[in-house]
Amino acid sequence: MAKSRIELDICLQSPGKRAGDALLRWSDNANPLGVYPVPVACIVGKPGPTALLVAGVHGDEFEGPVALSQLIEEIIPDQLTGRLIILPAFNAPAVLASQRTSPLDGRNLNRAFPGDPDGGPTDMLADFLVSVLLPEADLVIDLHAGGKASVFATSALASRCDNKQLMQANLDLAAAFGAPFTWILGGFNDTRSLNAAALNAGVPMIAAELGGGGGADPIEVANAVAGVKRCLVHAGIISQNIPQAAPSLYVETRSIADNIYAPVAGLFDRRFQAGDQVEKGQLAGYVRSLDRLDNAPIPLHFSATGHVLAHGNRGYVVRGDMLAMLVCETEI
Numbered sequence: 001m002a003k004s005r006i007e008l009d010i011c012l013q014s015p016g017k018r019a020g021d022a023l024l025r026w027s028d029n030a031n032p033l034g035v036y037p038v039p040v041a042c043i044v045g046k047p048g049p050t051a052l053l054v055a056g057v058h059g060d061e062f063e064g065p066v067a068l069s070q071l072i073e074e075i076i077p078d079q080l081t082g083r084l085i086i087l088p089a090f091n092a093p094a095v096l097a098s099q100r101t102s103p104l105d106g107r108n109l110n111r112a113f114p115g116d117p118d119g120g121p122t123d124m125l126a127d128f129l130v131s132v133l134l135p136e137a138d139l140v141i142d143l144h145a146g147g148k149a150s151v152f153a154t155s156a157l158a159s160r161c162d163n164k165q166l167m168q169a170n171l172d173l174a175a176a177f178g179a180p181f182t183w184i185l186g187g188f189n190d191t192r193s194l195n196a197a198a199l200n201a202g203v204p205m206i207a208a209e210l211g212g213g214g215g216a217d218p219i220e221v222a223n224a225v226a227g228v229k230r231c232l233v234h235a236g237i238i239s240q241n242i243p244q245a246a247p248s249l250y251v252e253t254r255s256i257a258d259n260i261y262a263p264v265a266g267l268f269d270r271r272f273q274a275g276d277q278v279e280k281g282q283l284a285g286y287v288r289s290l291d292r293l294d295n296a297p298i299p300l301h302f303s304a305t306g307h308v309l310a311h312g313n314r315g316y317v318v319r320g321d322m323l324a325m326l327v328c329e330t331e332i
């Protein structure tokens with residue numbers, strides 16, 4: 001397999017706290033001979049497990065980047081039995097542009113794994129994580145949110161798999177994180193995601209969804225900081241007294257046909273919140289025309305009973321936009 005073309009300018013091994021960059025060399029008109037730096041922090045304490053903490057895979061989701069920046073500031077090497085490798089803005093070009101996909105090649109990083117060292121910049125980043133960072137990791141946490149386009153109920157995402165030990169490790173991390181919902185990723189999990197890459201490598205991992213809207217809600221940031229710390233306590237990397245979270249509700253996607261997508265363009269007059277429990281037949285909202293103000297609004301109803309894990313965050317929607325993402329309670 002070809003070697004990663006991305007180089008780190010800091011050491012990940014020696015004790016202490018340091019910050020540097022992964023140097024993404026991508027020659028284009030804006031930056032012919034320079035690099036696109038991807039910020040990396042490394043905190044190494046006494047020998048122990050390694051946690052790889054990632055945020056900013058999508059560049060318009062800022063709760064995770066702020067939470068990981070707080071942890072980099074707060075945690076000192078003397079507190080650690082193990083090591084933290086932290087990338088708060090992994091898709092740095094997208095984060096700097098406040099946009100979901102990379103401005104360098106238009107690609108979605110969470111649909112690019114396992115990546116390719118000889119591909120474009122997004123493929124190179126995915127490959128760097130898989131070939132350089134993942135082999136160093138005993139656990140991975142990847143923080144997401146709804147971004148500009150959507151709002152999620154606070155949730156941890158854990159992959160279902162045939163390897164019972166790995167699946168239990170994923171569920172244990174989700175329980176430690178302590179979000180109200182644990183979204184079990186099964187057949188609908190995209191095989192090009194970071195979760196799928198960790199699954200293939202046999203490394204325990206959760207992702208998280210932390211609200212949304214494109215900013216950094218302070219309650220969601222605090223949830224993320226506490227959740228990550230509880231995972232680090234669970235892994236034996238730090239020892240802190242952090243209040244336990246309430247038990248999480250296991251949910252999964254039964255069918256994407258349970259979601260509500262906009263049937264026509266118009267204003268979406270929403271009648272529910274992310275996290276709500278809803279019944280089959282319940283009114284979800286109306287699409288109101290701006291083309292003809294005397295057109296009757298189009299009512300939309302939930303086609304299944306469950307919980308709304310996320311909703312779209314656009315006031316004016318077009319045909320096909322996600323308006324509600326429905327999940328059902330599930331057994332493990």
Ligand SMILES: [Zn+2]
Nearest residue numbers: 058061144145
């Ligand atoms: Zn995301």
